[in-house]
Every structure is written in structure tokens, then in C-alpha cells.
Amino acid sequence: MPRLRKIGLWVALTFVSALLAAGLQWAQVPAAMMLGPMLIGVAFALQGSGLAVPNWAFAGAQAVVGCMVAVTITPSTLAALSDSWPVMLLAIALVIFFGALVGLGLMRFGTLPGNTAAWGTSPGGAAAMTAMAESYGADIRMVAFMQYLRVFVVVLTASGVARLLLGHAVDEPVRTWSPGFDAPLGPLGLTMVLVVGGVILGRLGRIPAGALLLPMVFGAVLNSLGLMAITLPPWLLWSAYASLGWYIGLRFTPQTVRYALKAVPQLLLAVFILMLLCGGVAWML
Numbered sequence: 001m002p003r004l005r006k007i008g009l010w011v012a013l014t015f016v017s018a019l020l021a022a023g024l025q026w027a028q029v030p031a032a033m034m035l036g037p038m039l040i041g042v043a044f045a046l047q048g049s050g051l052a053v054p055n056w057a058f059a060g061a062q063a064v065v066g067c068m069v070a071v072t073i074t075p076s077t078l079a080a081l082s083d084s085w086p087v088m089l090l091a092i093a094l095v096i097f098f099g100a101l102v103g104l105g106l107m108r109f110g111t112l113p114g115n116t117a118a119w120g121t122s123p124g125g126a127a128a129m130t131a132m133a134e135s136y137g138a139d140i141r142m143v144a145f146m147q148y149l150r151v152f153v154v155v156l157t158a159s160g161v162a163r164l165l166l167g168h169a170v171d172e173p174v175r176t177w178s179p180g181f182d183a184p185l186g187p188l189g190l191t192m193v194l195v196v197g198g199v200i201l202g203r204l205g206r207i208p209a210g211a212l213l214l215p216m217v218f219g220a221v222l223n224s225l226g227l228m229a230i231t232l233p234p235w236l237l238w239s240a241y242a243s244l245g246w247y248i249g250l251r252f253t254p255q256t257v258r259y260a261l262k263a264v265p266q267l268l269l270a271v272f273i274l275m276l277l278c279g280g281v282a283w284m285l
Contacts, residue, residue, distance in 0.1 A: 031151060
């Protein structure tokens with residue numbers, strides 16, 4: 001591919017992805033910053049653009065997602081968990097079991113291979129599950145499709161239930177559009193060391209999804225002990241989400257799209273079964 005044409009395609013991909021992501025964010029669509037680039041990536045792939053996200057960029061995006069998970073582990077969070085850990089462990093175990101059960105059903109009675117079905121129905125953050133899936137042999141395209149289909153169904157259902165019970169939808173928090181270029185350089189620099197270190201150690205140690213898991217584990221320990229303030233400005237998160245979205249979307253083919261659309265009925269059934277089972281757990285607790 002001529003160099004200038006490739007640069008032009010990347011510029012166009014970035015511009016159109018940003019427009020769609022902003023529109024989805026304005027419409028309060030979940031995971032807009034990853035979904036927008038992924039959808040535009042699919043469109044470019046189907047047009048034969050030939051673009052592909054380098055592995056190092058994907059690994060860096062994984063590391064940022066790992067830091068995003070780690071930053072939620074704080075002393076106050078651990079204190080709250082310690083007060084009710086038996087109930088929390090029971091709920092987590094049941095949700096994981098139900099996810100595995102539904103994944104097994106999709107593998108046995110549906111058309112999905114085992115790894116893809118397992119990761120596609122795994123509970124947890126959709127971005128994290130998608131970022132880890134490929135390292136364990138799953139089709140990252142189908143995993144992303146399954147995870148975000150579930151996100152949409154859950155969000156729509158929760159919004160409907162809130163409107164039914166409260167008489168109106170739950171108020172959304174005010175969204176800010178600052179890119180966060182004024183983030184403190186010291187904590188940001190340490191965060192980038194954690195990101196780069198996770199990528200390098202994960203590759204050297206050949207740890208499956210090590211680029212995500214290492215920053216998540218070490219970041220959680222450092223953050224919970226108050227030894228490090230993980231700083232993730234919006235521009236860094238947007239870059240990571242865009243890289244993940246493009247990495248997935250640019251690998252779609254017409255055959256993959258047809259396969260995904262054909263699987264929608266069984267995937268929706270799996271989502272509703274999983275929602276009912278998890279709702280039962282919430283009711284019992």
C-alpha cells in the first residue's frame with residue numbers, strides 16, 4: 001500500500017471514528033468511545049482498506065484498561081468488601097457459574113466455539129473481557145459482539161425498569177468533554193511507567209493477557225496501599241478505547257459479519273437467560 005494512501009486512510013479513520021464516537025456519547029450510548037471506532041473499523045475493513053492496528057498498540061490499550069480496573073481498588077472499597085465478604089463472594093461465584101453455564105449452553109446447542117462462547121458470556125467489564133479474550137484463543141470479534149450486545153440489552157432493560165418503578169429514567173451525570181491535557185505530570189508519568197512495564201513484562205514473560213493483568217494487579221496493590229495515584233486522563237482512555245475498537249473492527253470480514261448477524265437470536269436468548277439468573281441472585285441477596 002502506498003505510504004501516502006495509508007496515511008490518508010488512517011487520518012480518515014480517526015476523523016470519522018471521532019465523529020461517530022462523539023455522536024454516540026451525546027446520545028448516551030454505552031461504551032461509545034470504543035464502539036464508535038469499532039463500527040467505523042468494520043466499515044473500513046469491509047471496503048478493503050487493508051489497515052491493521054499494530055500489536056504494540058493493542059498491548060498498550062490492554063495495559064490502560066488494566067490500570068482503569070486497578071484504579072477502582074481503593075482502601076474504602078476494600079473496607080466495604082471486608083464488611084460483607086461472604087455475601088460478595090457468594091454473589092461473584094454464582095454470577096461466574098451462571099456465565100459459564102450459559103456459555104456451555106451456547107457451545108453445546110448453538111454455533112459458537114468453546115473459547116468464544118466462554119469469553120463472550122463472561123461477567124465483568126466488557127472492555128476488559130474483550131481485551132483478554134484473544135490471548136486465550138477466542139475470536140475477539142465475536143467476543144466483542146457478544147459482550148456489547150449484552151451491554152445494550154442490560155442498559156435498555158435497566159432504563160425501562162427505572163422508568164417503570166420511578167416514573168422517569170434515571171438522571172445521567174453531567175458529561176464533560178475536557179481532554180485532560182492538564183493532568184499532573186508526576187502521577188501521569190508513573191502511570192505510563194506502569195503501562196509500558198506491563199506491556200514489556202507481559203511480552204517477555206509470555207503471560208496470556210499479561211499486558212492487561214500485570215498493570216491491573218500491581219496497580220491495584222499500589223493504589224490500595226496509597227503508594228501510587230493512577231492517573232488516566234480522558235485523552236489516554238480515548239486513545240486506548242480507539243485502539244481496541246480499531247483492532248477488533250478492522251479484522252472483520254463479510255463472512256464474520258454474516259456469522260455474527262446469524263447468531264443474534266441465540267445470543268439474545270443467552271443474554272436474557274443470564275439476566276434472569278443474575279436477577280435471581282440479586283433477589284436472594
